[in-house]
Amino acid sequence: MIILAATPIGNLGDASRRLIDALETTTVIATEDTRTTQRLLAALAISHRPRLIALHDHNEKARAPEIVELARTQDVLVLSDAGMPTVSDPGYGLVAAAAxxxxxxxxxxxxxxxxxxxxxxxxxxxxxTFEGFVPRKHGERMxxxxxxxxxxxxxxxxDAPTRVAATLADMAESLGADRRAAVCRELTxxxxxxxRGTLQELAAWAEPGVRGELVIVVAGAAPREVALPDAVAQVLQSVAAGTRMKDASTExxxxxxxxxxxxxKAALESRHTAG
Structure with missing residues (x-):
């Protein structure tokens, strides 16, 4: 079988007994970075040396069939550099192929x-909702x-520490300066x-520079009590001002x-009825 194994995201003490047992007995490991896995084995004092197969974003599509066939006759342990494989890390393509x-x-x-x-x-x-890595470019982020x-x-x-200040500023502009959020740095x-604070406050906090691994958590939007007919009227007003129907609907x-x-759909029907 194929065994997806979560590895510590920082603190080695978070390595489970099941993970250690698997590392001590597996014969094959498909891993995002073979050097990182070698360091993990050494840090956990595991002397066993399994075969390591590189499985990363650039070769997963090509290597997946080979690993799936290998897993028909022996267990294959799958690791990412940290955390759970497939979650913003390689492994999804392999799991899909195996299934x-x-x-x-x-x-x-x-x-x-x-x-x-x-x-x-x-x-x-x-x-x-998990949105993965924030886009690199300003326009794509917005x-x-x-x-x-x-x-x-x-x-x-x-997000990357080098971009987090710009990301938070863009979030404040797009989602609202007063939206609550948290930036979690160097977890474990x-x-x-x-x-913790508003997006505006966190953008100012990050401006001098932030280091380390980052996760940004942002509160969802408050429910808006706007009836559908009123919302459709807003769409039609925007269209009357020169905005395309599709863009007005999105806004x-x-x-x-x-x-x-x-x-x-409702705006189109309204225009057709009015006409």
Missing amino acids: AAGVTVTVIPGPSAVLTALAVSGLPTDRF TAFRALAAEQRTMVFF KLHEEIA VAALTGHPSRDLY
Whole structure:
């Protein structure tokens, strides 16, 4: 079978007994970075030396069939550099290929930066969405954040320390300066830090520079009590001012929480009826 195994995201003490047992007995490990895995084996005092196969973003599609076939006759342990494979890390393509081929896939659960950050953020945890890594470019970030402006679930993002100040400033502009958020830095490590506040406050906090691994958690939008007919009227007003129907529907959807598809359809029907 294929065994997805979560590894520590910082503190080696978070390595589970099941993970250690698997590392001590497995004959094959497919891993994001073979050097990182070698360091993990050494840090956990594991003398066993299994075969290591590199499985990363650039070769996963090509290597997946080979690893799936290998897993028909022996267990293959799958690791990422930290946390759970497949979650913003290699492994999804391999799991999909294994499922299609009828090869069993199981999990050794463990540390997760997403869930750890969510738990300590102080923001609602009953419903949340993981949005992965924030886009690198300003324009792409703004497009992504505007599309999430009406999202009512707590949102979790990964970001690089070199971009986090710009990211938080863009979030403040797109989602609202007063939106609550938390920046979780160096989770489970010696210098762990959780900065909480509004997006505007956190953008100012990050401006001097931030170091380390980061997770950003942002509160969802407050529900907006705007009736559908009123929202459609806003779409039609925007169209009358020169905005394309599709763009107007998207903009009003972000403000009211109504699906843009419903607004677009209702606006078209309204114009047809009026005509």
